[in-house]
Amino acid sequence: MAERAPTNAEIVRALEAVVALMEIRGDEHYRVLAYTRAAESVANHSGSVAALDDPKSLPHVGGTTSQFIADLVEGRMPPVLDELMEEIPRSLVEVTRLPGVGPRTAGRLWKELGVTSVEEVAALDPEEIGKLKGFGKKSAEKIVAAAERYDATERRLLLDDATAIGEALLAFVRSHPSTDRADLAGSLRRGKETIGDLDLVAASTDPAALSDAFAGADFVREVVAHGPSKVSIKVDGPRRSPDDLVDVDLRIVRPEAYGTLLHHFTGSQAHNIVLRERAVKRGINISEYGLASEATGGEPEPVATEEELYERLGLSYIPPELREDAGELRAAENGTLPDLIETGDIRGDLHVHTNYSDGKGTIRSMAEAAIELGYEYLVFCDHSQSLRVANGLSPERLARKLREVREADEEYDEIRLFCGSEVDILKDGSLDYEDALLAELDFVVASVHTSFGVGEKAMTERIRRAMNNEHVRTIAHPTGRVLNRRDPYEVDVQALIAEARATNTALELNAYPDRLDLKAEHARAAVEAGVKLTIDTDAHDESALGFMRFGVAQARRAWVEKGNVINTLPLREFEAYLKAGK
Structure with a gap:
């Protein structure tokens, strides 16, 4: 089987591993910076880095880092990475990914406590960490708790990674001559936030031939089980390392x-379970093989479609995203299932970034990507001035951006372009720009990016104060979580929902796959309370506009309908919404 070229993401991870190991070792800043900048450059490149004739054509990639990339592309272990892994346990890179643990902290845990892996951190008594200089009891407890749940989260796939792998496998199955139908199943079909393994189901006129073809495909890394009706394999995960394999059935x-x-x-x-219980009351037994009853002599009678299955049980068809035993059977029986939002209902994206702050695309390249998606409007919301790590805009730079958005808007007949800002909510609840400047913008998104540890009461009041600003139209990623990386900050979401309703402020369902914030339970509570949502991608490049599908999947899990979401409004209605204010 031919060795595949590494993806940009895999090259970035290798460069970042060097950065982490160098920082653990305490290398000089200029060496670390060279690999950091190279990783950023690879991440920003729109094409395949592996296909470049010379990686030095990338910005900030010099001779050393160019050779590093070339080694990876040609299947060689870069000497610097080999040297670092000889000296420092590679598993310490995983430790650096724990919330609250960077390379320097990981280095101290290794050097002072002999810790070399996440599992060893999880086995520590927090008091052992607390005795080290600079650590407190609370920070030590958080580090150990993060390590304890790391394996259950880090090993789960984010929705975009799971979708990419799953859809590639599904395309293979559907391409086989004997396949009649095939679908993804499991938690991926239900749109869950993170995915443990992948399930596919196929209908075939020659099951043995399809089974053999799937087990023998180039993407298979290991065959776990192989029979005519079931194949279990392992395939590469997004990191494509020996310990990053995904189970597929x-x-x-x-x-x-x-x-x-x-x-x-x-x-x-x-x-x-609840569907089976309902069926039993009707004298029917459900299994994966069909429906059995006295009328069938106790033998399962095949059922060709899910629609037929639900109809036989006296229910409307229940979409996969709702199948969580959260009232969907009652609604299906009563005819009150929601008319769920679909990706095609979205008319625009209200929160995207450009290269004015930390985005990769320009105003025009993002606009043209939105036109390709059929959007009627797009709102540019770059970061505000205090978020320097994201190249936040000073008032002067924001004024320049506002002028450029207005100029670009005149150039396109297919789409309306609006200038907004993702304005930081400061620690005291005030906003990062003066009201006079906010008044010049078309749309203001407010969010928290710093001082996460202020406590539930202070955080709740902080966001509530921002909601009471007349210019703030939506609160972005309201709980601040980053899936597999950072827990939500402490905040009373029910209080935020109540304040959002009182102030006519929307709450964002952020579609970025590592956020999906609000989570489904909170989004459902919000719409039930009469609060409007925005579903936004928070896109930092053109391709990330496609993340909208994941936000819509999360919204469907939350029983959200088209009318609950502001950016399903046609352009003229959206303009009227902006003009009306809060």
């Missing part, structure tokens, strides 16, 4: 039995 049936199999392996388990 393919189940194959004849076309006439497809419906119950797809339903069974879509789940959730809780939904399937």
Whole structure:
């Protein structure tokens, strides 16, 4: 099997591993900076770095880092990485990913306590860390708690990674001549925030041939089980390292039995249990093989579609995203299931970044990408001045950006361009720009990026104060979580929902796959309280505009309908919404 060229993301991770190991070792700043800048340059490159004739054509990539990239592309271990891993346990890189633990802290845990892995951090008594200079009891407890849950989160795929892998596998299955139907199943089909493993279901006229083809495909790294009706394999995960493999199950049936199999392996388990209980009361037994009753002599009768399955049980069809035993059966029985929002309902994106702050795209390149998606409007919301790490805009730079957005808006007939800002909510709840400047903007998104540890009461009051500003239209990523990396900050979400309703402030459902913030339970509570949502990508480049599908999937899990979301408004109605103010 031919060795595949590394993706940009894999090259970035290797460069970042060198950065982390150098910082642990205490290398000079200029050496660390060279690899840091190279990683940023690779991340910003729109094409395949592996396809470049010379990596030195990238900004900030010199001779040393160029050779490093070339080694990776040609399948060699770069000497500097080999040297660092000889000296420093590679597993310490994982330790640096724990919330509150950077390279220097990881280095101290290694040098002073002999810790070399996340598992060893989890086994520590917090008092051992607390005895080290510069550590307190609370910070030590947080580090150990983060390590304890690391394996359960870090090993789970984010929705975009799971979707990319799953859809590639699905395309292979659907391309086989014997395949009649095939779908993704499991938690990925239900749009869960993170995915543990992948399930596929196929209907085939020649199950054995499809099974053999799947087990023998180039993407297979290990065959765990192989039979005519089920294949279990391991494939590369997003990091494509030996310890980053994803479990995949393919189940194959004849076309006439497809419906119950797809339903069974879509789940959730809780939904399937309550559905089985309902069926038993009707004298029917549900299994993955079909429906059995006295009328069938106790033998499972195949069911070809999920729609037929639900109809036989006296229910409306329940979309996969709702199958969590959260009232969906009652709603299906009563005919009150929501008319769920779809990606095609979205008319614009209200929170995207450009190269004015920490984005990669320009105003015009982002606009043209939005036009390709069929959007009617786009709102540019670069960071405000205090967030220097994200190249936040001074008032003078914001004024220049405002002029450029107005000029670009005149150039495009297909789309309206608006100038906004993602304004930081400062520690005391005030905003990062004066009201007079905010009044000049079309749309203001407010968010928290610093001082996460102020406590629930202070954080709640901080955001509530921002909501009471007449210019703030939505609160971005309201709980601040980063999936697999950072827990939400302490905040009373129910109090935020109440304040959002009182102040006519929307709450954002951030579609970026590592955020998906609000989570589904909070988004559902918000719409039930009458609060409007915005579903925004927080895109920092053109491709990230495509993350909208993940935000919509999260919204569907929250029972959200088109009318609950501001950016489903047609352009003229959206303009009227802006003009009306709060």
